[in-house]
Amino acid sequence: MPWFERPLLAVVHRAYARAMRFAEEARALQPPPAPAAPCQLYLHVPFCEVLCPFCSFHRVRHHAPKTRRYFDALRREIVLYHEAGFRFRDLYVGGGTPTVDADELLETLALVRGLSPLHTISIETNPNHLQPAALARWRDAGVTRLSVGVQSFDDGLLERMARRTKYGGGAQIAERLAGARGIFPTLNVDMIFNLPGQTLPMLEHDLDRLLELDVDQVSFYPLMTARSARSKMERSMGVADARLRHPMYERILERLLPRYRAASAWCFSRSAGAFDEYIIDQDDYVGAGSGAFSYVGGTMYSTTFSLEHYCRRVEGGASGITQQRLLGERERMRYDFLMRLFGGELRHADIRRRWGRAFYLRLAPELAAMRAIGATRHDADAIRLTRLGMYCWVLLMAEFFNAVNDVRGQMREHIQAELDAWNEEACLAAEAGVGTPRT
Ligand code: SF4
Numbered sequence: 001m002p003w004f005e006r007p008l009l010a011v012v013h014r015a016y017a018r019a020m021r022f023a024e025e026a027r028a029l030q031p032p033p034a035p036a037a038p039c040q041l042y043l044h045v046p047f048c049e050v051l052c053p054f055c056s057f058h059r060v061r062h063h064a065p066k067t068r069r070y071f072d073a074l075r076r077e078i079v080l081y082h083e084a085g086f087r088f089r090d091l092y093v094g095g096g097t098p099t100v101d102a103d104e105l106l107e108t109l110a111l112v113r114g115l116s117p118l119h120t121i122s123i124e125t126n127p128n129h130l131q132p133a134a135l136a137r138w139r140d141a142g143v144t145r146l147s148v149g150v151q152s153f154d155d156g157l158l159e160r161m162a163r164r165t166k167y168g169g170g171a172q173i174a175e176r177l178a179g180a181r182g183i184f185p186t187l188n189v190d191m192i193f194n195l196p197g198q199t200l201p202m203l204e205h206d207l208d209r210l211l212e213l214d215v216d217q218v219s220f221y222p223l224m225t226a227r228s229a230r231s232k233m234e235r236s237m238g239v240a241d242a243r244l245r246h247p248m249y250e251r252i253l254e255r256l257l258p259r260y261r262a263a264s265a266w267c268f269s270r271s272a273g274a275f276d277e278y279i280i281d282q283d284d285y286v287g288a289g290s291g292a293f294s295y296v297g298g299t300m301y302s303t304t305f306s307l308e309h310y311c312r313r314v315e316g317g318a319s320g321i322t323q324q325r326l327l328g329e330r331e332r333m334r335y336d337f338l339m340r341l342f343g344g345e346l347r348h349a350d351i352r353r354r355w356g357r358a359f360y361l362r363l364a365p366e367l368a369a370m371r372a373i374g375a376t377r378h379d380a381d382a383i384r385l386t387r388l389g390m391y392c393w394v395l396l397m398a399e400f401f402n403a404v405n406d407v408r409g410q411m412r413e414h415i416q417a418e419l420d421a422w423n424e425e426a427c428l429a430a431e432a433g434v435g436t437p438r439t
Contacts, residue, residue, distance in 0.1 A: 001246050002388065004373045005395065012396055016403035019331055022302055022323040031319045032296045034085030035284040038116060039296075041081075041088040043074060043108065044289030045098040046307070049128075050166045051423070053236040054195075056226035056405035058291030058305055058412065059096045060419055061426035070290070070307060071104035073314040075111050077288045080319055086286060088116040092123075097149075099125040102134055109141045120144045124190075127167045130176040135183050145186040147219070148177065153209045154202045157195055160237045170209065177213050186269075188217040193252060194245045195223055196238035203248050207255040218260065219267045220252050222394060224401045228409030249391050264342050265385065265393040290320060291408065299326045305411040306418055330362050337363060338400060342393050345382040 047062040047070075091112050098105055109121060122145035123138065130148065138146065152158060153170030167173065180187055189210065193203060210218055223240055225233050253262075260268035287294045287303065290310035294301040303320030304310050310320045327335065333355060340346045351359045360367065367383070370376045375389035385393060412419060 001243055002373075002391070004392075005246075008373075008392070009395060009399055012399045013403070015334075016400050017406065019327070019334075020403045020407050022300070022325045022407065031081050031084040031086065031286075031321070032294070032299065032301065032324075034081075034087075035296060037283075038087040038089035039283075040090045040092060040285040041078070041086075041112065042285060042287040042292055042294075043078075043091070043093045043098070044095065044287060044292040044303075045071075045074075045093060045100070045105070046096040046290055047100045048095065048097045049100065049126075050162060052161050052163060054161060054192075054223060054225055054229075054233045056224065056229050056408060057096065058408050060307065061423045061430070062097070062100045063422065063426035063429050064101065065429075066307070066422070066426075067101050068104060069311055071101065071108060073311040073320075074289050075108055077314045077320055078108070078112060078115070080314070080317075081286055081288065082115045088112060088118060088286075090120045090122075091118050093121075094124050096124075097126050097129070098123050099129045099134065099138075102129075102137060106137060106141050109143070113142055118142065122147060122186075124149065127173040127176050130180045132179065135180055139183050143184055145188060145217075146180065146184045147188040147190060148180070149190045150177070151190065151192045152195065152198070152202070153206050154198070157198060157202065160197060161195075162236070174209055174213060177215065181213070181215065186216045186271075188219055188267075189213075189215050191218060191220045192223050193220055193248045194240050194242070196234070196240045198240075198244075198248075200244065200248065200251065203251060204255075207252065211255065211259065214259075214270075216271065217263070217267065217269045218256060220249075220256075221266055222249075222398045224398050224405060226402065226405035226409035228406070228413065246391060249394060253387070253390070262344060262390065264344070265390040265397065288320065291411070292320070293404070294321070298332055299324055302407070302411070305408070306415045307422065308418060329358075333359055333363055334366065337366065338393075338396060341376070341383065341385055341389075342397055345384045347382040349381070 044058065046057070046059045047067050048059050049062055051059065051061060091109070093105065105123070112118065121141075121143045123143055124147045126149050150173055151161060151163065153174060155164060155169045158164035158167070158169060168176070177187070177189065191206060191210070222245060256268045260270055263269040284296045285294060286296065290303055290307050291305045292303050301321045302323040304313065304322040313320055336354065337346065340350070370389070370392070371378060373392070374386055375392040377384045377386055
């Protein structure tokens with residue numbers, strides 16, 4: 001573990017927790033003012049067939065009739081943004097498991113494509129949905145990137161994650177992935193490293209499988225869990241050994257970089273220009289759906305995490321936004337520094353265009369600290385990440401998303417009774433055969 005790891009994490013944990021504090025209730029029920037340029041649209045589909053114990057996303061168990069009502073509200077909210085002047089360039093559908101109801105998803109994709117010409121459409125799915133007929137439907141709907149949540153090919157780890165029964169064992173997942181190759185411009189596989197109980201040989205085996213499959217893109221995240229979900233996760237999965245995080249990351253770079261290029265510190269692509277969901281190359285993005293975040297004109301927005309409240313608001317003609325927070329100039333500079341360097345470099349020309357010389361003055365402590373620990377290199381045209389810097393940025397980004405997960409955890413705590421009731425009803429419906437996914 002590099003010497004700076006603990007102090008760095010302690011410092012950024014405080015900074016991100018402050019930055020993510022949504023103190024203001026949103027004044028307007030309507031969408032914020034539309035930016036001049038087309039932006040990225042994120043749609044949140046919070047339904048899953050099983051709830052993995054490590055997961056801190058906003059998700060509930062799939063319940064077919066309620067899921068359909070939600071998708072209907074989601075489409076209304078998209079139209080509301082369009083009527084408010086928003087135009088979309090890229091679409092990302094995440095969750096949850098967006099493909100849990102394929103008909104609803106396809107109707108939603110068709111709506112967005114009809115409103116704005118899209119450059120990319122990225123959707124997340126799970127291995128059990130990789131059926132040939134479903135893959136063909138998504139391809140015909142314009143999907144350019146299919147991202148499959150695999151996490152590991154190790155049967156023991158899949159069992160601990162409660163994923164093996166529903167999504168299949170490692171061999172079955174690999175077979176399904178092999179059948180999905182070549183259908184979309186980008187087939188991405190999401191993996192996790194430094195899982196509780198994961199050893200270096202287990203990671204090596206996962207890397208062997210990935211290299212055999214030769215998919216277009218691999219995203220390898222460290223485990224990120226909200227503080228509120230950590231004890232539950234540790235009870236069912238055990239505790240991860242933090243000392244293995246850096247050697248594991250180094251091993252991932254050693255094995256993947258000869259064949260892939262680093263699209264970001266944790267995303268490895270075969271081709272240049274492949275989309276990485278965590279690279280923010282546009283200034284603004286809009287999140288629609290319950291528990292989605294937006295960043296428009298320097299203000300962060302959050303929609304309500306209550307699915308009932310969300311549907312009622314949108315059915316009544318409002319957006320799902322219930323909270324907002326205006327970021328100060330220094331916070332926006334820091335956000336830029338974090339997000340853009342995650343992609344490997346921050347060009348001086350872009351800094352000057354966006355912030356002028358003030359950027360170098362106001363962020364002088366951060367710039368000096370990162371350079372001093374050997375995380376960045378200051379070239380004539382750009383600030384660039386070093387190899388150690390890539391690991392550093394994995395830590396920073398993981399801490400940032402942990403802060404986001406903490407916000408999710410706090411917001412979900414307020415509506416825990418509603419979520420519990422929803423999950424219970426969905427279980428009963430599934431037992432009665434009502435909630436069978438349509439893929
Ligand atoms: S990891 Fe994926 S499948 Fe599991 S609960 Fe989270 S969103 Fe759902």
